Amino acid sequence: MLAESLVLAGVIFVLGTLGVIVRRNVIIMFLCIELQLNAVNLTFVAFSRFVGIEGQLFVFFVMTVAAAEAAVGLAIIISIFRHYETVNVNHFNLLKW
Amino acid sequence: MTEVLFFIFAAVAVGGAVGVVMSRSPVASLLFTVATLASTAGIYVLLEAHFLAAVQIIVYAGAVMVLFLFVIMLLNLGHEYRRDIRGNVALIMGFAVTGGIGGLLARQVGSGSAGLETNLGAGDAIDAALREHGAVGAIAQPLFTDYLVPFELTGILLLVAIVGALVLAK
Amino acid sequence: MQAAGLEEPQGAWEPLLPGLIILLPLLGFAINGALALSAARKSADAVRAGREFDFLENGRPASHSLPTWVGPGVMLLAFLLTLVNFVGMLGADLHEPVIRSYWTWIATGDLNVAAAIQLDQLSMIMMMIITGVGFLIHVFSVGYMQDDPGYPRYFAYLNLFVFFMLVLVMGASYPIMFIGWEGVGLCSYLLIGFWFSDEEKASAGKKAFIVNRIGDLGFLLAIFLLYLVFQRVDYVGVFGNAEAVFIYGGPVITTVTLFFLLAATGKSAQIPLYIWLPDAMAGPTPVSALIHAATMVTAGVYLIVRSAVLFALAPLSSAVVAGIGVLTALFAATIALKQQDIKKVLAYSTVSQLGYMFLGVGVGAYTAGVFHLMTHAFFKALLFLGAGAVIHSMHHALHHTHKDWDAQDMRNMGGLRAYMPITWVTMWLATLAIAGIWPFAGFFSKDEIIWMTGAMAGAENAPYQGLYTVYWILALAAAMMTAFYMARLMVMTFHGENRTGSTEAEHLHEAPKTMWIPLAILAALSVFGGWINVTTDLRESILGGFGFLPMSEWLHGWLEPVTEAAHQIQEANLGELAHAAPLGGGEVVWGLISTVVALSVVLVTMRRLGARKVPVAVEDAEPKGFSRILFNKWYVDEFYHRWVVDPILTTSRVLGRIVDAKIIDGAVNLVGNAARAVGWVGSLLQTGQTNTYAFFFTVGVLVILAMIGLQG
Numbered sequence: 001m002l003a004e005s006l007v008l009a010g011v012i013f014v015l016g017t018l019g020v021i022v023r024r025n026v027i028i029m030f031l032c033i034e035l036q037l038n039a040v041n042l043t044f045v046a047f048s049r050f051v052g053i054e055g056q057l058f059v060f061f062v063m064t065v066a067a068a069e070a071a072v073g074l075a076i077i078i079s080i081f082r083h084y085e086t087v088n089v090n091h092f093n094l095l096k097w
Numbered sequence: 098m099t100e101v102l103f104f105i106f107a108a109v110a111v112g113g114a115v116g117v118v119m120s121r122s123p124v125a126s127l128l129f130t131v132a133t134l135a136s137t138a139g140i141y142v143l144l145e146a147h148f149l150a151a152v153q154i155i156v157y158a159g160a161v162m163v164l165f166l167f168v169i170m171l172l173n174l175g176h177e178y179r180r181d182i183r184g185n186v187a188l189i190m191g192f193a194v195t196g197g198i199g200g201l202l203a204r205q206v207g208s209g210s211a212g213l214e215t216n217l218g219a220g221d222a223i224d225a226a227l228r229e230h231g232a233v234g235a236i237a238q239p240l241f242t243d244y245l246v247p248f249e250l251t252g253i254l255l256l257v258a259i260v261g262a263l264v265l266a267k
Numbered sequence: 268m269q270a271a272g273l274e275e276p277q278g279a280w281e282p283l284l285p286g287l288i289i290l291l292p293l294l295g296f297a298i299n300g301a302l303a304l305s306a307a308r309k310s311a312d313a314v315r316a317g318r319e320f321d322f323l324e325n326g327r328p329a330s331h332s333l334p335t336w337v338g339p340g341v342m343l344l345a346f347l348l349t350l351v352n353f354v355g356m357l358g359a360d361l362h363e364p365v366i367r368s369y370w371t372w373i374a375t376g377d378l379n380v381a382a383a384i385q386l387d388q389l390s391m392i393m394m395m396i397i398t399g400v401g402f403l404i405h406v407f408s409v410g411y412m413q414d415d416p417g418y419p420r421y422f423a424y425l426n427l428f429v430f431f432m433l434v435l436v437m438g439a440s441y442p443i444m445f446i447g448w449e450g451v452g453l454c455s456y457l458l459i460g461f462w463f464s465d466e467e468k469a470s471a472g473k474k475a476f477i478v479n480r481i482g483d484l485g486f487l488l489a490i491f492l493l494y495l496v497f498q499r500v501d502y503v504g505v506f507g508n509a510e511a512v513f514i515y516g517g518p519v520i521t522t523v524t525l526f527f528l529l530a531a532t533g534k535s536a537q538i539p540l541y542i543w544l545p546d547a548m549a550g551p552t553p554v555s556a557l558i559h560a561a562t563m564v565t566a567g568v569y570l571i572v573r574s575a576v577l578f579a580l581a582p583l584s585s586a587v588v589a590g591i592g593v594l595t596a597l598f599a600a601t602i603a604l605k606q607q608d609i610k611k612v613l614a615y616s617t618v619s620q621l622g623y624m625f626l627g628v629g630v631g632a633y634t635a636g637v638f639h640l641m642t643h644a645f646f647k648a649l650l651f652l653g654a655g656a657v658i659h660s661m662h663h664a665l666h667h668t669h670k671d672w673d674a675q676d677m678r679n680m681g682g683l684r685a686y687m688p689i690t691w692v693t694m695w696l697a698t699l700a701i702a703g704i705w706p707f708a709g710f711f712s713k714d715e716i717i718w719m720t721g722a723m724a725g726a727e728n729a730p731y732q733g734l735y736t737v738y739w740i741l742a743l744a745a746a747m748m749t750a751f752y753m754a755r756l757m758v759m760t761f762h763g764e765n766r767t768g769s770t771e772a773e774h775l776h777e778a779p780k781t782m783w784i785p786l787a788i789l790a791a792l793s794v795f796g797g798w799i800n801v802t803t804d805l806r807e808s809i810l811g812g813f814g815f816l817p818m819s820e821w822l823h824g825w826l827e828p829v830t831e832a833a834h835q836i837q838e839a840n841l842g843e844l845a846h847a848a849p850l851g852g853g854e855v856v857w858g859l860i861s862t863v864v865a866l867s868v869v870l871v872t873m874r875r876l877g878a879r880k881v882p883v884a885v886e887d888a889e890p891k892g893f894s895r896i897l898f899n900k901w902y903v904d905e906f907y908h909r910w911v912v913d914p915i916l917t918t919s920r921v922l923g924r925i926v927d928a929k930i931i932d933g934a935v936n937l938v939g940n941a942a943r944a945v946g947w948v949g950s951l952l953q954t955g956q957t958n959t960y961a962f963f964f965t966v967g968v969l970v971i972l973a974m975i976g977l978q979g
Contacts, residue, residue: 001103003206005144008107010202012114012133014195019118020961021191024181027169028117028126029957034161035114035130038137041153045146052222053235056146057244060236063149063156064251068258070161074168075265081172088181089957096955183958194965201972 005046013039026077026087030070037066099143106143109136121181123174127165134158145223147232280359282386285367288348288394289384289433295341295426299334303420310416331418338422339405342429346398353391361387362828364503366439373442377498385439385502389829392637392822393436393569396644400561401429403785407652408553410781411659421461421551428454432562436569440501441490444570448486448534451563452479458558459550468549475543482533482540486570489526492519506576506832513580515840524577524584527570528591535567535621537595542904544618548610552655555610560617560647565640568624572633575833579631582840586731589629589720593738593745596622598901600748604755605890605897608675609654612756616701617647619745623716626742630735631837632719633830634823638800639716641822642708645796646700649789653694656778656786657760660687664771672767676884677756682765686775689783691761693790698757700793702750702869705810705862708797714858715800717742721857724849727842736849743861750865754872759881762873766883808855810862 012035019032041059048055077087084091113133117126134157141150169175182188226235240248364387373380384390405425412421431454435447453476460472494500496512496519513520531537536544536559547559558564571578571588578585596619603615620643627636660683661674672679684691700707703714720742724735765772777783800822805811811818848857882888890898899905952963 001099001144004103004107005140006206007203008110008140010199010206011111014199014202015111015114015118017198017961017965018191018195021195021958021965022183022188023118024183024958025123025174026957027123027165027172027174028181029961031117031126031130031165034157035117035133038134038157041149042137042140045141045144045149048146048223049144050222053226053239056149056223056236057239059146059149060152060240061247061251063152065254067156067161068255070164071262072258072265074164075262078168078171078266087172087174092957093955096953187958187962190962194962194969197969198965198972201969201976205976 002046002050005042009039009042009046012036012042024089026080026089026092027074029089030073030077034066034070037062103140103143106136106139109133110140119182123169124166127162127169130165131158131162134162145227148236280355280361280365282352282365282367283355284348285352285384285386285437286369288345288352288398289430289437291341291345291348292426292430292433295337296423296430298337299419299423299426302333303417303423306419331413334419334422335409338426339402339409341426342398342402342405345429345433346395346402349391349394349398352386353395356386356388356391363387364390364439366503368439378494378500380440380442380500382443383439383501384437384443386437387829388825388827389569389572389637390436392641392826393565394433396641397429397432397436397562400644400648400789401432401557403788404553404557404561404648404652407556407655407782407785408551410779411553411655412551415551417461421458424454424457424461425554425557428458428558428563432566435566439503441486441493441505442500444573445483445486445490448530448566449483451558451566452476452483452534455479455547455558455563458554459547461550461554465549471543471546471549474546478540478543479533482530485526485529485533489523489530492523492526502573506574509576509580510832510836513577515580515836516582520577520581521583524574524581525587527574527577528584528588531567531570531588531625532591533567534570535564535625536618537567537591537622537625538598541595541599541618542907545611545614545900548608548614552610552651552658555614556648556651556655559614560651561644564617564621565624565644568621568628568636568640571625571628572637572830575628575633575830576836578628579833579836582730585629585631586734587629589626589738590734592622592625592627592629593720593741594622595619596626596745597741597748598622600745600752602897602900603752604748605894607677607884607887607898608673609657609677609680609756609760610651610675612677612752613647613650613654616650616749616753617643619749620647620701622745623713623742626720626738627716630716630720630723630738631833631841632716633833634800634826635712635715635719637826638797638822639709639712642700642712642793642796645708645789645792646697649693649697649786649793650701652782652786652789653690653697656687656690656782657683659778659782660775661767663776664767664774667774668768668770670768670771673884677759678881678884678887679767680760680765681763681767681881682761683775684761685765686772687761687777689777690786693783693786694761695757696790697793698753699869700797701753702865703746703861704750704865704869705858706794706797706816708793708795710858710862711797711801711805713746714861715802717746717861718848718854718857719844721848722844722846723841725845725847728840730841739849746861747864747868750868751872754869755876758873758876762877763881766881802854804854805858808858810855810858 016032016035016039019035020029023029023032041062044055044059044062048059080092081087110133113129113131113136116129117133120126120129134153138150138153138158141147141153223235226238229235230238364385366383366385368381368383370382371379372382405422408421408425412418415421428451431447431450433447435444435451438444438447456472456476458472459475460469463469463472490500493505497505497508499505509520533540544559544564548555578588599615599618599622603612603619606612606615620639624636624639624643627633627639657680658674661680665672665674696707700709703710717739720735721739724732724739726732765775767775778786798816798818800820801811801818802820802823806816806818806820807814847853852860889895896902952959
């Protein structure tokens with residue numbers, strides 16, 4: 001079960017990364033980041049059966065932080081949307097040289 | 098039995114992930130994400146992390162995704178069906194890099210899989226705790242004793258996040 | 268290194284405070300210089316505040332009283348100290364130079380140069396001339412520069428000059444001489460361009476310094492070569508070992524001496540570097556007297572006499588020295604024939620007489636060269652100071668009516684003997700001396716040089732016999748020209764009718780006491796100064812009053828310890844010198860011939876020119892034909908300008924505008940621009956797109972994974 005879980009986690013992680021790279025809608029990028037976090041959680045849980053309860057504890061914390069991060073991130077997106085009227089990441093290019 | 102269940106859940110998870118990356122509508126992506134999260138919760142149960150499975154459903158799929166949905170609705174993005182995947186160059190580069198990562202990860206797992214389970218021992222590290230305190234207690238026991246400080250810090254983190262979200266979105 | 272000096276010399280002579288002789292003028296410079304600076308500050312303040320600054324408060328400004336006493340005062344003290352040492356040396360029968368070393372100046376590796384002075388007969392004679400004539404000129408300057416606001420600065424520079432000149436002649440090694448060499452060049456520049464607010468005068472100063480510099484290059488190269496050969500550059504070391512180390516007439520010694528010759532032509536205004544001396548007349552006249560007649564220009568001759576051993580070992584160089592000398596003598600004399608400015612005539616006369624000195628030392632008559640140097644110092648300083656008195660008087664006269672004439676142009680003078688009798692008499696004595704008329708100083712010195720040239724032409728193994736005969740003839744020709752142009756100067760200035768104008772003439776007056784007393788002293792020296800080096804043949808003949816006149820060959824004997832090494836080398840290689848001139852006849856005969864010819868030239872000139880009516884400068888026509896070429900100095904300056912100065916200027920313009928600005932700066936800018944280009948390429952990474960940034964994160968992760976994964 002461990003190896004399969006790890007492979008699954010890897011696949012989900014890679015798919016999440018791909019989503020972050022290729023999608024232009026910032027909310028969907030955010031969702032893909034959640035996917036990545038989820039994949040990492042899966043890895044931790046898979047290992048916790050062999051290593052100890054700490055794995056699951058860590059997942060607990062990760063979830064907490066992910067929730068907080070989602071809240072703040074969405075708040076930021078809302079305030080950006082107020083300015084740009086769009087969630088297309090291509091338009092947020094003030095950092096361009 | 099567990100294998101079959103596992104593969105079903107795994108398929109749903111992967112399908113959901115693919116759907117997230119490829120779908121045109123933000124709402125559709127969101128729903129696919131929910132599917133992935135739910136199936137991951139199922140896998141948690143199979144991996145004897147019952148508490149976490151519950152938390153995953155309640156908090157992650159329940160609260161966070163709903164929050165996402167609220168924001169999508171708030172910004173009135175539900176009607177867009179335009180393609181917003183980047184151009185060919187970005188796609189090729191993306192595939193290349195992520196394929197590379199995937200390959201390396203698989204290699205890692207593959208090369209060690211023969212010895213993984215034997216090296217790590219039997220999968221019974223948490224059985225004793227589970228039997229003694231139950232599913233919730235197994236996590237709560239170390240959380241409130243050994244790892245109390247991170248727990249409290251996480252509380253503060255959440256407070257900061259709340260305040261921050263309020264301020265930013267005002 | 269100082270072995271000869273540290274041991275007790277034969278005469279056991281202890282010099283008295285020789286270092287003080289050098290330091291006294293330096294002290295004068297410091298005091299006068301400080302005074303000049305404070306005076307300048309006061310006047311600068313006034314100018315800045317817009318006030319009129321009249322430095323001549325109550326007729327004689329406060330800033331003038333101290334330099335009047337300090338300037339000539341330190342010179343007098345230096346002269347007295349030198350005199351004491353001279354008398355001491357007279358009685359000491361010195362055969363080795365006395366060297367006093369004060370501290371080690373350069374001590375690196377092989378090279379060890381001490382700050383040392385060398386006292387021997389040659390340096391003592393030079394010191395006497397420098398301090399003695401220098402003192403007289405300082406006194407003259409008190410009167411001459413009275414009304415000049417730069418009075419303290421003038422004396423400061425003059426004292427500084429004497430300091431450097433003393434360093435030059437008293438140094439015990441070539442580097443020390445070089446310090447003095449450079450220093451007198453500097454002071455010459457400062458003093459020529461003394462009235463620097465006039466562009467022409469400042470340019471004259473620059474010209475002198477730059478042309479001198481070319482000579483200095485030769486000096487340095489010679490020192491370097493000597494160091495290569497000997498690993499030492501002090502006189503005792505070099506001259507002691509020269510005969511052993513150098514091959515007679517070999518390439519190394521010839522090169523060294525030719526480089527020294529280059530330096531000497533620069534400093535002593537010979538062909539090809541004489542061009543600065545006529546322009547140097549832009550400075551105050553006493554400066555011309557001191558620097559460009561009596562002392563600085565003799566530095567080249569001193570250099571050659573000091574290096575007599577080296578020149579005796581290189582007959583080719585000596586021939587070149589003599590050749591340059593006699594050519595310059597003739598060349599400058601031709602130019603002087605047609606000059607109208609009184610100072611220019613004297614300037615070219617100086618160049619010409621320096622040519623005689625070079626001729627003398629070139630044929631190996633080192634004593635004769637020094638002798639002519641000495642007598643020339645007397646009569647040329649006298650001539651310049653006299654001209655200064657004349658110019659001073661003319662300035663006053665023309666100033667009164669604000670007439671716009673050139674006070675130095677001889678065509679504006681005439682008949683001045685009625686107004687300036689003392690100046691007239693003393694200048695005539697100097698003219699007779701320079702023309703080489705018996706019994707005045709110039710006769711004996713010039714005669715000896717010409718005689719020795721003839722003797723060299725007939726020497727047993729002389730390598731260039733025909734050449735020396737030509738030199739002899741040319742020297743005689745130049746002597747005749749000298750008599751002519753000097754007589755012309757005297758006639759145009761002092762005789763005939765006065766052309767300055769009747770109102771102006773009322774203000775022509777004799778020079779004040781501070782000015783004519785030095786003239787008188789120098790006149791006495793010009794008359795009797797030649798009687799210290801008369802050969803036996805002459806002494807016993809009519810020219811020596813058959814032995815009754817108090818003449819002697821003292822100078823020859825005095826300088827013998829210094830020149831005997833060179834003379835020995837010369838005798839060994841060239842055999843005995845002839846006792847008859849190339850055209851036949853002995854010393855006495857040719858002495859008589861030359862004095863009679865010179866005297867007749869003078870008399871004829873007085874008669875012919877005296878009768879002629881000379882137009883004043885503004886009315887005079889442009890010279891035509893050959894006179895024009897002579898008046899324009901054979902167009903040498905124009906030639907140099909076209910073929911040397913302009914190419915250099917063009918080259919530096921090209922190098923500056925193109926090579927430096929475009930190529931070198933371009934290369935540097937290229938590096939900067941390349942950096943900017945690379946930076947621009949790098950900036951393309953900043954797209955501002957989150958996706959791109961995420962992509963690069965992922966690439967980083969990939970790399971790390973690869974490193975870890977592929978390692979194990």
